Amino acid sequence: MSVNNSTPLVYLVDDEFAIRDSLTMLIESTGQPVRSFDSAEAFLQDYDPDQSGCLLLDVRMPLMSGHDLQKELSSRSYVIPIIFISGHAEIPDSAKAFRAGAVDFLEKPFDNALLLERINEALKKDAAFRGEFVKRRRIQDRLENLTPREREVLGLIVRSHSNKESAKILKISNRTVDVHRASIMEKMKADNVAELITMVMYCEAPDSSSLEERFH
Secondary structure (H helix, E strand, C coil), X not given: CCCCCCCCEEEEECCCHHHHHHHHHHHHCCCCCEEEEXXXXXXXXXXXXXXXXXXXXXXXCCXXXXXXXXXXXXXXXXXXXXXXXXXXXXXXXXXXXXXXXXCEEEECXXXXXXXXXXXXXXXHHHHHHHHHHHXXXXXXXXXXXXXXXXXXXXXXXXXXXXXXHHHHHHCCCXXXXXXXXXHHHHHHCCCCHHHXXXXXXXXXXXXXXXXXXXXX
């Protein structure tokens, strides 16, 4: 089944062939494309962070474990919802996974309907996160299109300075501030000052500090 970056893809990483085979057939039976790997290393070689989707990940594997892969993805700033699966689930394993941002932790054998439901939820979370990223990037692009002086005026607008106050601070005429303000509104595609300020505050808001905050 061919996919592109806009088509959600379920990545499946498990060292057991039987598990990969059965889960791939189950998930693909719903029309959802799957790409499976027998190791975390193989997944990392193939993974495209621009590809939307989620990761179905076994906890205990030779060489690089599921937890190790989760940590490596985080170190590379790759954001993908992870559903851990394990035949040897223990409380420390699940707690560690959730602390690092996993969206779910299922113990083998698990209910197929439940798994498909959690995969669907994970794909929705990924779509929502990517939508927010695109929105923020769009605003950042508009901000970068402002001139240095327009950025100065914008900073004063955000801090609630009037045109008169801005003119005095920047030592320019009120008319010049008016011109810059009009240009800022046009470049930022803002209908009013409140919308403009909302855009700037949204764009300057710090990113979530963990995957858990991003996906919960």
